[in-house]
Amino acid sequence: MNTKKYLKYLKYSILPLALMLGGLAFTACTDDIEGGKPVDEGAYDAVKRVDGMLLDVTSNKNESVIELRSDKHQTEVFFRLTKAPQKGVDVKIEMDPAYLETYNAEHGTEFELFPAANVAIDREGKLLLAPDEIRSVGVGVTLAAGSELQEGTTYLLPLKATSSTEGITLSEKAQHAVYLVKDLRAQGDAYKGPDAVRNVCYFEVNDTNPLNALEFVLKDSGKLFFDDIILFSANINYNAETGRVYVLNNPNVQFLLDNNEQFLQPLRKRGMKVILGILGNHDAAGVAQLSDMGCREFAKELAAYCNAYNLDGVGFDDEYSNSPDLSNPWFAPWSSAAASRLLYETKKAMPDKTVMVYYLGAIGSRIPSVDGVEPGMFVDYAVADYGGTAAPMQGMTVKQCSGMSIELNRGSGDSSEGTARSKKEAGYGYYMFFALGHTNSLVSDFSDYRFQVSRCQSVARGLYDEELLMPEYYYKKNDATRYKLP
Numbered sequence: 001m002n003t004k005k006y007l008k009y010l011k012y013s014i015l016p017l018a019l020m021l022g023g024l025a026f027t028a029c030t031d032d033i034e035g036g037k038p039v040d041e042g043a044y045d046a047v048k049r050v051d052g053m054l055l056d057v058t059s060n061k062n063e064s065v066i067e068l069r070s071d072k073h074q075t076e077v078f079f080r081l082t083k084a085p086q087k088g089v090d091v092k093i094e095m096d097p098a099y100l101e102t103y104n105a106e107h108g109t110e111f112e113l114f115p116a117a118n119v120a121i122d123r124e125g126k127l128l129l130a131p132d133e134i135r136s137v138g139v140g141v142t143l144a145a146g147s148e149l150q151e152g153t154t155y156l157l158p159l160k161a162t163s164s165t166e167g168i169t170l171s172e173k174a175q176h177a178v179y180l181v182k183d184l185r186a187q188g189d190a191y192k193g194p195d196a197v198r199n200v201c202y203f204e205v206n207d208t209n210p211l212n213a214l215e216f217v218l219k220d221s222g223k224l225f226f227d228d229i230i231l232f233s234a235n236i237n238y239n240a241e242t243g244r245v246y247v248l249n250n251p252n253v254q255f256l257l258d259n260n261e262q263f264l265q266p267l268r269k270r271g272m273k274v275i276l277g278i279l280g281n282h283d284a285a286g287v288a289q290l291s292d293m294g295c296r297e298f299a300k301e302l303a304a305y306c307n308a309y310n311l312d313g314v315g316f317d318d319e320y321s322n323s324p325d326l327s328n329p330w331f332a333p334w335s336s337a338a339a340s341r342l343l344y345e346t347k348k349a350m351p352d353k354t355v356m357v358y359y360l361g362a363i364g365s366r367i368p369s370v371d372g373v374e375p376g377m378f379v380d381y382a383v384a385d386y387g388g389t390a391a392p393m394q395g396m397t398v399k400q401c402s403g404m405s406i407e408l409n410r411g412s413g414d415s416s417e418g419t420a421r422s423k424k425e426a427g428y429g430y431y432m433f434f435a436l437g438h439t440n441s442l443v444s445d446f447s448d449y450r451f452q453v454s455r456c457q458s459v460a461r462g463l464y465d466e467e468l469l470m471p472e473y474y475y476k477k478n479d480a481t482r483y484k485l486p
Contacts, residue, residue: 049082049167049169050081050082050083050085050167050168050169051081051082051168051169051170051171051174052079052080052081052082052089052091052161052163052168052169052170052174052175053079053080053081053170053174053175054077054078054079054080054093054159054160054161054174054175054176054177055077055078055079055080055177056075056076056077056177056179057075057076057077057078057138058075058076060395061376061377062173062174062176062177062178063177063178063179063180063351063377064177064178064179064180065179065180065181065182065352066143066157066179066180066181066182067182067184068143068145068149068181068182068183068184068185069184069185069188069191070145070185071144071145071185072142072143072144072145073142073143073145074140074141074142074143075140075141075143075179076138076139076140076141077093077138077139077141077159077177078135078136078137078138078139079091079093079127079129079135079136079161080134080135080136081129081133081134081135081168082134083134084131084132084133084134085129085131085133085134085165085167085168086131086132087131087165087167088128088129088130088131088165089128089129089133089163089165089168090126090127090128090163090164090165091126091127091128091129091136091161091162091163092125092126092127092161092162092163093121093125093126093127093139093159093160093161094121094125094159094160094162095116095119095121095157095158095159095160096158096159096160096176097113097116097158099158099160099176099178100113100156100158102172103156103158103178104156107348107349107351108300108303108349109154109350109351109352111154111155111156111180111352112153112154112155112156113155113156113157114143114155114156114157114179114181115146115148115149115155117146118143118144118145118146119141119142119143119144119157120141120142120144121139121140121141121142121159122139122140122141122142123139125139127139141159143157143179143181145183145185149183150183151183151184151185151186151187152182152310153182153183154180154181154182154352155180155181155182156178156179156180156181157178157179157180157181158176158177158178158179159176159177159178159179160175160176161175161176161177162175180351180352182352184271186269187268187269187270187271188271189222189223189224189270189271190223190224190226190227190270190271190272191223191271192218192221192223192227192464196463196464197403197423197424197428197429197430197431197463197464198227198228198429198430198431199225199226199227199228199430199431199432199433199459199463200226200227200228200230200356200383200402200430200431200432200433201213201226201228201229201230201432201433201434201436202230202232202277202432202433202434202435203229203230203231203232203435203436203437204232204409204434204435205231205232205233205252205253205256206250206252207435207437207477208435208436208437208477209263209437209475209476209477209478209479210229210231210256210263210264210267210274211263211266211267211475211480212436212437212471212474212475213225213226213229213267213272213436214266214267214270215471215472215473215474216453216456216468216469216471217468217469218460218464218466218467218468218469219466219467219468219469220466220467221464221466224270224271224272225456225460225468226272226433227271227272227273228272228273228275228312228354228356229267229272229273229274229275230275230276230277230315231253231256231264231274231275231276231277232277232279232434233253233276233277233278233279233317234247234248234249234250234253234276234277234278234279235247235248235249235250235278235279235280235281236248236278236279236280236281236285236286236287236298236321237281237283237285238283238284238285238330243328243330244297244330245285245290245294245297245298245330246298246301247278247298247301247302247305248281252477252478255478256478257309260309260310262480263478263480264309264310264311265310268310268312273312273313273354274311274312275311275312275313275314275315275354275356276302276305276306276309276311276313276314276315277314277315277317278302278314278315278316278317279317279319279320280317280318280319280320280321281320281321282320282321282322283321283322284321284322284323284324284325284328284331285321285324286318286321286322286324286334287316287317287318287321287339287342287362287363288318288321288334288335288336288338288339288342288361288362288363289321289324289331289332289333289334289335289338290330290331290332290338290341290342291329291330291331291332291338292332292341293329293330294329294330294331294332295338295341295342295344295345295346296345296349297330298342298345299342299345299346299348299349299350300349302314302346302349302350303346303349303350303353306350306353307350311353312353312354313350313353313354313355313356313380314346314353314354314355314356315354315356315357315358316339316342316343316355316356316357316358316363317357317358317360317361317363318339318358318360318361318362318363319360319361321334334362335362336362336363336364336366336367336368337367337368338362339361339362339363339367340367340368340369340370340375341370343355343357343367343370343375343378343379344370344371344373344375344378346378347378347379348378354380354381355378355379355380356379356380356381356382356383357379357381357382357383358382358383358385359382359383359384359385359388359390360385365382365390365391365392365393366393367393368394369394374393374394374395374396375393375394375395375396376392376393376394376395376396376397376400377395379393379396379400380400381400381401381402381429381430382396382400382401382402383401383402383405383430383432384401384402384404384405384432385405386405386406386407386412386413386434387404387405387406387407387412387413387414388404388405389401389402389403389404389405389423389428390402390405390430397427398426398427398428398429399427399428399429400429400430401428401429401430402428402430402431402432403419403420403423403424403426403428403430403431404419404420404423404431404432405432405433405434406431406432406433406434406455406459407434407435408433408434408435408436408452408455408456409434409435409452410435415455415456415458415459416458416462417458417459417461417462418462419462420458420459420460420461420462420463421462421463422462423462424462424463431459431463433456436452436456437449437452437474446485446486449474449485450470453468453470453471456468457470471485472484472485473485
């Protein structure tokens with residue numbers, strides 16, 4: 001990672017934007033209708049056309065992240081048609097190294113190609129669909145994690161589907177299934193299995209050291225209880241002098257970023273994801289009121305932050321924003337469509353990072369698609385407000401949603417063992433916790449902290465059938481020293 005490169009970007013790359021006004025040209029149709037002229041049937045081609053798409057079986061997406069946790073990883077792809085072809089369709093699936101350059105150019109990334117020698121495709125990648133089939137069987141793809149893989153590097157594995165059957169249309173994007181592969185074999189302390197519920201903890205960093213997440217350990221497996229750590233929070237801010245939107249960090253957030261090798265990377269090295277929260281800050285900027293241009297530019301800055309500080313993604317929360325100045329080209333009217341556009345552009349700018357949301361304001365389960373792409377394709381997961389269960393967005397499953405959201409400092413949200421077990425059985429993939437170890441508990445009242453832990457213990461029994469050990473140590477705010485609990 002070239003930290004200096006990205007920090008230089010943050011400081012110098014946002015150039016002043018000039019609003020260019022152009023005239024609108026209007027044309028009128030003045031040609032007379034000619035009787036007896038043959039009808040142009042070109043408009044009906046789309047109706048008759050049969051389009052194909054290559055997708056991942058598990059995610060139902062054509063772009064997925066693979067985290068290598070062992071020496072071998074198996075997944076499946078399948079081929080889907082828009083309608084029954086009325087004839088047999090042959091398909092060949094193979095690796096397409098040439099697509100690496102195309103993908104990197106489109107996303108502004110510098111991913112490396114996953115070694116072709118480490119990829120095996122079942123049945124030589126050959127498929128045959130019957131005349132009445134619109135979906136093929138799955139084709140197994142095996143990835144071997146060799147010694148040449150570098151930890152912290154994202155590799156691109158592009159697969160391509162081709163068909164010699166006449167009448168099958170394949171666009172460049174649709175015929176590719178792309179995997180972004182990360183070698184995480186050395187970061188397994190938080191990994192509890194592919195189907196295990198993931199625990200998300202929002203740390204109020206103005207009050208609490210996120211290193212405290214390291215002290216939450218399951219008794220039998222020895223696995224860490226928390227999976228994703230949200231730094232709450234950085235802000236989306238408006239600079240009235242320059243007229244642009246940017247990321248603002250208060251002193252506590254900036255301290256953690258500046259000292260991330262001491263306070264953040266120890267979490268990541270143990271297998272947790274560290275995600276930067278993005279929140280409004282009582283000015284014209286907001287995560288649901290940027291123009292298309294504003295979304296693209298702010299997304300680039302977020303990607304630069306994640307790369308510069310070696311973070312795993314961002315989490316959006318639509319709160320505390322004032323009305324935007326619509327004369328500024330950065331802004332648009334507050335709407336779920338504007339929020340969805342920012343999520344889309346953020347995922348496009350950093351496809352290997354996590355984009356998650358907190359359901360509030362304009363961000364909810366009904367946010368619209370962007371350019372025909374459903375939000376489930378560019379939002380990794382969603383958590384609900386306190387006491388709630390997140391409903392899936394379009395293109396999303398409950399596996400990408402939190403079954404419950406628990407506020408630990410104020411005591412809201414259902415932390416019972418029975419509810420945790422029922423949410424796990426219903427297929428929910430996440431549980432959310434907020435404000436662990438707030439000032440009142442971790443500094444002056446350890447009995448309150450132990451009560452917070454007891455609520456986590458109830459959840460652990462329901463999710464994992466394991467006991468969560470009571471922490472024996474803690475970390476003071478902005479202090480990497482490990483202290484014994486009284």
